[in-house]
Amino acid sequence: MREITYAEAIREAMSQEMRRDEQVFLMGEDIGLYGGAFGVSLGMIEEFGEERIRETPISEAAIVGASVGAASTGMRPIAEIMFSDFTAVAFDQIVNQAAKMRYQFGGQAKVPMVIRTPAGSGTGAAAQHSQSPEAWFCHVPGLKVVVPSTPYDAKGLLITAIRDDNPVLFFEQKLLYRKKGPVPEGEYTLSLGKADIKRKGKDMTIVTYGRMVDLCLNVAGTLAEKGTDIEVIDLMTLLPLDQETIIASVKKTGKVLIVHEAVQTGGVGGEIAAVIADSEAFFYLDAPIKRLGGLDIPIPYCIELERCSVPTEETITQAVNQLIP
Amino acid sequence: MMAEFLGKESGYCQGKGGCMHIAGLDVGNLGANGIVGGGIPIAVGAALSTRMKRLDRVILCFLGDAATNQGTFHESLNLASIWKLPIIFFCVNNQYGMSMSVQRHVNIEDLSIRARSYGMKGERIDGNNILEVYETTQKAKKYAMSKGPILIVAETYRIMGHSKSDATRYRSREEVEQWKKKCPIKHLRNHLLKNKVLTAEDLDALDAKAAEDIEAATRFAQNSPYPPVETIMEHVYA
Numbered sequence: 001m002r003e004i005t006y007a008e009a010i011r012e013a014m015s016q017e018m019r020r021d022e023q024v025f026l027m028g029e030d031i032g033l034y035g036g037a038f039g040v041s042l043g044m045i046e047e048f049g050e051e052r053i054r055e056t057p058i059s060e061a062a063i064v065g066a067s068v069g070a071a072s073t074g075m076r077p078i079a080e081i082m083f084s085d086f087t088a089v090a091f092d093q094i095v096n097q098a099a100k101m102r103y104q105f106g107g108q109a110k111v112p113m114v115i116r117t118p119a120g121s122g123t124g125a126a127a128q129h130s131q132s133p134e135a136w137f138c139h140v141p142g143l144k145v146v147v148p149s150t151p152y153d154a155k156g157l158l159i160t161a162i163r164d165d166n167p168v169l170f171f172e173q174k175l176l177y178r179k180k181g182p183v184p185e186g187e188y189t190l191s192l193g194k195a196d197i198k199r200k201g202k203d204m205t206i207v208t209y210g211r212m213v214d215l216c217l218n219v220a221g222t223l224a225e226k227g228t229d230i231e232v233i234d235l236m237t238l239l240p241l242d243q244e245t246i247i248a249s250v251k252k253t254g255k256v257l258i259v260h261e262a263v264q265t266g267g268v269g270g271e272i273a274a275v276i277a278d279s280e281a282f283f284y285l286d287a288p289i290k291r292l293g294g295l296d297i298p299i300p301y302c303i304e305l306e307r308c309s310v311p312t313e314e315t316i317t318q319a320v321n322q323l324i325p
Numbered sequence: 326m327m328a329e330f331l332g333k334e335s336g337y338c339q340g341k342g343g344c345m346h347i348a349g350l351d352v353g354n355l356g357a358n359g360i361v362g363g364g365i366p367i368a369v370g371a372a373l374s375t376r377m378k379r380l381d382r383v384i385l386c387f388l389g390d391a392a393t394n395q396g397t398f399h400e401s402l403n404l405a406s407i408w409k410l411p412i413i414f415f416c417v418n419n420q421y422g423m424s425m426s427v428q429r430h431v432n433i434e435d436l437s438i439r440a441r442s443y444g445m446k447g448e449r450i451d452g453n454n455i456l457e458v459y460e461t462t463q464k465a466k467k468y469a470m471s472k473g474p475i476l477i478v479a480e481t482y483r484i485m486g487h488s489k490s491d492a493t494r495y496r497s498r499e500e501v502e503q504w505k506k507k508c509p510i511k512h513l514r515n516h517l518l519k520n521k522v523l524t525a526e527d528l529d530a531l532d533a534k535a536a537e538d539i540e541a542a543t544r545f546a547q548n549s550p551y552p553p554v555e556t557i558m559e560h561v562y563a
Contacts, residue, residue, distance in 0.1 A: 025377070051377065057407070062366045062400035069370020072355060075377060077370075093397075096360050097367060105348040105356055106339035107560035141561050165563035 001182035009151035013158035025052040028080030064093035071113040084119035098167040099142030127298035132262035145239040149213035151181040156190030195242035201231035204255035250281040264293025327542040333549035362395030372410035391422025409473035419483035440476035452479030453509040
């Protein structure tokens with residue numbers, strides 16, 4: 001199969017959906033000739049024009065609010081928020097408007113919209129351009145939260161997200177934009193709320209998502225040579241959470257490490273740990289449930305401090321070794 | 326609406342929205358908003374749909390004087406203006422944002438001048454003159470559909486409190502009495518009588534009919550059941 005990058009996979013998903021459905025359009029800052037801050041929409045304005053590749057002023061609340069209004073009146077907007085940190089500027093429109101409209105109107109409204117936004121550290125952009133804020137939104141019924149880890153997943157999940165009738169937050173991983181992988185040329189969908197076991201194993205489970213998936217797979221590959229067989233679950237969707245896959249895996253392996261780049265306190269790792277502890281998997285545990293998140297700090301600027309603020313292959317290996325000495 | 330106020334199953338939102346969130350999407354009402362200024366960008370999005378679907382339609386977005394101090398107001402007016410969307414921003418200046426008077430919450434006398442900084446037309450009218458409100462809105466509709474957005478600021482007054490907890494300690498009885506004299510309903514009644522459009526008997530009959538309708542709506546609401554608890558998880562997702 002041909003290989004394309006994560007960014008190209010996202011662009012292809014948007015372009016194919018826009019060709020298929022006239023109601024789909026993209027709205028955001030600098031998404032036209034500039035191609036978006038990370039070049040994801042490069043070239044799309046040439047094909048679809050200014051009406052459907054709709055550039056906005058720097059007004060995040062208005063971008064999301066206008067998307068809610070357009071979505072609830074029959075369009076399918078994709079809103080690009082340039083950095084996921086900036087979702088905070090549009091927070092009310094996401095959590096009080098998009099998420100609640102259907103429920104508070106007794107099912108009258110549908111809000112089919114996607115908020116695409118790049119997340120994560122590793123670009124030397126410091127505290128306001130490097131966060132992984134997905135957990136903020138996992139606390140809000142009415143939203144769906146997706147974090148793809150491969151080009152293949154990114155395309156399939158984005159097509160599904162665009163066709164979904166609910167507001168979906170789609171956290172793109174900055175450091176993965178140039179990652180290449182096999183991606184079918186045609187349209188395909190991947191279910192939201194379904195995790196993917198990226199590596200089968202029997203000795204322990206690592207539950208992770210996003211950029212951390214590759215790191216965990218590398219660690220699992222290295223440790224396999226030493227005789228430790230690790231199962232790696234890529235959640236792909238954080239809300240709704242695929243509890244079944246997590247529980248089944250932990251029942252099988254008896255040991256679990258949860259890894260995410262987002263700061264540990266209040267991160268989705270706590271919820272995953274609670275899901276396991278609340279379930280029958282608890283009785284199969286041979287060791288405490290272990291979490292490894294980012295340090296509880298804003299992302300620092302200095303490249304070495306930044307590197308040490310989130311899990312690395314070294315710290316993941318150390319965490320695994322605590323469970324399997 | 327009355328059923329929704331009482332949280333009943335027969336209400337517009339099946340008892341899940343209440344007085345702050347009444348919507349009727351089937352008749353083009355995109356809903357009220359519990360967040361001051363929260364609905365303004367949503368209205369801009371509805372106007373954007375109208376434009377992109379090439380519909381012959383205009384969006385009417387109501388907001389209060391206090392909402393003009395929210396960032397969403399400014400972002401939305403700017404966005405609507407650069408895209409020349411068919412939308413009327415109708416600001417009901419009832420002189421108070423909860424307890425804070427408009428004199429204290431802005432440093433301008435005429436809120437409609439805020440439109441100017443977005444290259445948009447702004448008009449200030451007597452909100453207690455029903456005919457002026459009607460005619461201005463009709464003209465604004467034509468304007469919005471052909472030229473783009475417009476801001477109307479209708480000066481009026483909130484006779485009652487902000488909510489049931491409001492003891493109105495922040496204003497004088499005299500002030501309220503002064504405004505009561507400018508009652509828009511009485512004003513319209515006198516206008517209709519003076520111009521011999523309707524007789525006093527006609528108007529009394531209309532008043533009686535309105536009271537009767539409200540009474541019937543209240544009875545309907547009171548006699549409606551609460552939604553079954555089994556519906557509690559419905560409508561979170563489509």
